[in-house]
Amino acid sequence: MPIELKMPALSPTMEEGTLAKWLVKEGDSVASGDILAEIETDKATMEFEAVDEGTIAKILIPEGSDGVKVGEVIALIAAEGEDASAAASAPEKKKEKEEEKPTPSPSLKEGGEQDGKSDAPAQSSPSSQGGDRGVGAAVKADAPKSNEDRVKASPLARRLAEQKGIDLSGITGSGPGGRIVKADLDGGAAARPAQPERAAGDAPKPAAATPSQPVETDIPHEAVKLSNMRKTIARRLTESKQQIPHIYLTVDIQLDALLKLRSQLNASLEARGVKLSVNDMLIKALAVALIEVPECNVSFAGDQLLKFGRADISVAVSIPNGLITPIITGADTKSLSAIATEMKDLAGRAKEGKLQPNEYQGGTASISNMGMFGIKAFDAVINPPQAMIMAIGAGEKRPYVIDESLQIATVMSATGSFDHRAIDGADGAKLMQAFKRLVESPLGMIA
Structure with missing residues (x-):
């Protein structure tokens, strides 16, 4: 075989x-x-x-x-x-061979019996059948009636209902004695299928989601088939916005100290061929902040709350077919050089479509940086089953109060999106506060 x-x-x-x-x-x-x-x-x-x-x-x-x-x-x-x-x-x-096998009648069994009964004609007696009613009458009496037979409707209404696929049992007739007539089928209600009756006190069920209908347009266009990735992104993000109550918290963060430290570290790492990006340092800062504020390093799981003992950061990476989030596992304990090296490898293989499932599935929180596009601030959608995502805007020169005086500083806006089922607003605020402190005093994240 x-x-x-x-x-x-x-x-x-x-x-x-x-x-x-x-x-x-x-x-x-x-x-x-x-x-x-x-x-x-x-x-x-x-x-x-x-x-x-x-x-x-x-x-x-x-x-x-x-x-x-x-x-x-x-x-x-x-x-x-x-x-x-x-x-x-x-x-x-x-x-x-399977098609050549004779198909036995489902109603016949061994010995000529039908459904366990003899195939001999049934005999009726006056006492059992009630007078002179025969077998034929008994069978006719037991035959169930269809919904159409029980509904009072005119012949024209029945024919129209059959053509339109309308269930007459769900329509109240306006004719004599409640009879359904043609006019009853012309209304909008007749075009809808009948809904089952609901007992008093029962909560109405939410309407089932219907697939998007094809758009008819005379505008010149090209219909592009969705990839499996794009279908998954559409489904998961729709579920996220529909099912997760998002709360958004934004802080402005001064970047000058982090940029200075990055320059110094890159000078010392040049011989090893390692170059830190700002995003590498923000990944580290978020991971350390999650360990400092464990109330935010969680996941909502129905009647349970999962509290994680390490910070695995999912990093949003744009690829030709959509978006993928490779994971820096245990980012809170890894050095900045290790995060930079690992992130470069993961991002490269992500764009080639060569990541293994364990490299992009999981994570305890996410970070999405759109600063390179000049985006000042945005609200990111939570990636379930995670309970938070950090959205990073562009660093730009802004007036900023330093030591009680107005100066020009490099400032970025960061917005945390939190699952309010799992994370209270005050705890989310503590995480944003810790993240801001670590970025503005970056030696704290590598000490």
């Missing part, structure tokens, strides 16, 4: 993916560890390795196919010594 090659689950949450590219073709010999295909998940494009040895007998799912379910057979491998052509035709032969 051929070996079935199934769509792999390349991440814990993956339910389907896109078979982006086959790296083998029918007739190729493969060994364990060979790269067979590239699979596009909701976050990255990953390589799919062979586990078994053999010959690619048949490719069942062509490259470029979207929505391939996890566990679906995508190809067949003929084992060593097995005829590849025979292996390729095995599924068709199996299907033909």
Whole structure:
């Protein structure tokens, strides 16, 4: 029997993916560890390795196919010594045999019985049937009536309702005796399906979300198919804004001391080929602040609150297909040079779609920096199941009070978005205060 090659689950949450590219073709010999295909998940494009040895007998799912379910057979491998052509035709032969099997009647059982009863005609007696009613009458009496038979409606109304797919049982008729007439079907209410009655005191159920309808427009345009990543971003951010009560807290932070320290550190790290960015230092500052204010290093989990013992910072990175958040694990304990080196590697592989699931799934909080685009301030959307995200604006020269005198300083605005189910406003304010202090006195984060 051929070996079935199934769509792999390349991440814990993956339910389907896109078979982006086959790296083998029918007739190729493969060994364990060979790269067979590239699979596009909701976050990255990953390589799919062979586990078994053999010959690619048949490719069942062509490259470029979207929505391939996890566990679906995508190809067949003929084992060593097995005829590849025979292996390729095995599924068709199996299907033909199944179709050739006679299908027994579901109502007939062994011995000619029907549903456990004899197929002999039933005998009626006056005492059991009530007078001269026969079997036919008894069967007719037991037959259930359809909703249409119980509803009083004119023949024209019934015909129109059938054409429009309208359930007459949910319409109140305006004709004689409550009879439904054509006029009752012309109103807007008739076009809506009937809703089940609700018992007194029952809370109304929220309306189910409906998929977006295609937009009809005469404006010249191009319809671009959404990638798996863009679909996931749309779904998760919609859920975040609908389900998480966001609270936003903003502080202005002086950057001059941090910029001076960065310049000094880069001069000393130049020989090692390491260059710190401002964002590397802000990652460290957020991580240390989360450890100082553990009430914000949490995650809301239904009837539980998860309190984390380390700060894993998810860093928003823009890539061609959307956005991904590689994680600096344990950023509170790592040196600035280690964070810079790791971030450079993660960002590079993120843009190539080569991150592993464990490198972008998880994290205890996020940071998103749009300062390089000149954005002064913004409110970021929380990345569930995390409970906070720090939005960083551009550093710019502003009038700023220093030592009770108005001076010109480099100042940036930082806005924290907090899940108010898990984090109180006062605790969020403490985190923003700690973050501001660490950035303005940066030696505190590396001491």
